Amino acid sequence: MPNGSETRRDDVLVTVDQSGEAGWQASVTSPGGSVTFQAGPGVSPIGNGSVCLFTGNSGDLSAEMRLTTFDGPLLRDLTDLRYWTYGEVNNGQQWPYIILQIDLDGDGEVDDLLFFEPAYQTPASGNPNLPDQGPPVRNTWQGWNALVGGWWSLNGIGGLQPGTDVGPLSQYLQNAPGARIVNSDDGGGGIRVVQGFGSPTDVFRGCVDAFSIQTRTAGITTTFNFEPQVAPPPPARRRRVIRPRRGLFSSEGTCSRGRISRPFRGPVQRG
Numbered sequence: 001m002p003n004g005s006e007t008r009r010d011d012v013l014v015t016v017d018q019s020g021e022a023g024w025q026a027s028v029t030s031p032g033g034s035v036t037f038q039a040g041p042g043v044s045p046i047g048n049g050s051v052c053l054f055t056g057n058s059g060d061l062s063a064e065m066r067l068t069t070f071d072g073p074l075l076r077d078l079t080d081l082r083y084w085t086y087g088e089v090n091n092g093q094q095w096p097y098i099i100l101q102i103d104l105d106g107d108g109e110v111d112d113l114l115f116f117e118p119a120y121q122t123p124a125s126g127n128p129n130l131p132d133q134g135p136p137v138r139n140t141w142q143g144w145n146a147l148v149g150g151w152w153s154l155n156g157i158g159g160l161q162p163g164t165d166v167g168p169l170s171q172y173l174q175n176a177p178g179a180r181i182v183n184s185d186d187g188g189g190g191i192r193v194v195q196g197f198g199s200p201t202d203v204f205r206g207c208v209d210a211f212s213i214q215t216r217t218a219g220i221t222t223t224f225n226f227e228p229q230v231a232p233p234p235p236a237r238r239r240r241v242i243r244p245r246r247g248l249f250s251s252e253g254t255c256s257r258g259r260i261s262r263p264f265r266g267p268v269q270r271g
């Protein structure tokens with residue numbers, strides 16, 4: 001059973017069906033990669049579709065969705081963080097995962113990255129003191145509660161490492177109580193859902209939906225519902241103006257071509 005809880009009545013539901021909406025940016029560094037807003041796959045957790053991240057044949061590069069609207073909140077004020085994944089193609093270890101960009105010293109610059117990976121959320125593959133969220137399964141929608149899950153730090157802060165040394169955010173905060181989530185200098189969103197950064201021979205394709213987040217100051221959860229992009233309406237049809245081709249009729253009223261060759265004298269009265 002998926003672990004993502006149902007959308008509550010006080011949630012704000014926001015539909016996102018293209019890059020640039022509601023603060024979400026598509027970011028693709030892999031040459032054959034893509035970010036696609038599409039129907040399905042299968043029965044998506046909310047609505048009719050999801051956003052799918054594909055690395056192409058360069059799994060060492062990436063396809064991501066990045067959220068720009070959480071630039072600066074304290075990590076300790078994060079009170080909800082859940083999302084759903086549907087992994088289609090991967091190396092058996094990597095499903096769409098979350099990166100939080102962390103500023104440790106308050107200068108707004110990124111100092112560390114925190115990773116939540118679905119593959120490390122069972123007692124055997126991760127930290128047995130944390131909830132067992134079950135192993136990731138291909139071609140299945142699965143909900144993940146990242147807020148209560150196991151995380152690792154790029155710099156190993158708090159002893160948080162990939163695999164069985166993942167730990168709760170509280171363990172990180174004991175060592176970095178002032179940690180803040182920040183965007184990149186170039187404006188790239190500090191909350192990222194990622195496929196890629198594996199090895200060059202990897203190919204990753206996974207879809208994401210129902211991404212929920214809340215901070216203590218916001219007080220309510222915003223759930224982003226990724227949906228197939230609605231095709232823009234066709235452009236209004238321009239009125240067609242039919243003009244005679246140049247040279248078809250001469251200025252004297254004679255037809256220069258075709259069957260009528262006599263001067264045109266106007267309508268003939270018949271009596």
Ligand SMILES: [Ca+2]
Binds near residue numbers: 103104105108109110
């Ligand atoms: Ca910094």
Ligand SMILES: [Ca+2]
Binds near residue numbers: 045047048049225226
């Ligand atoms: Ca959806």
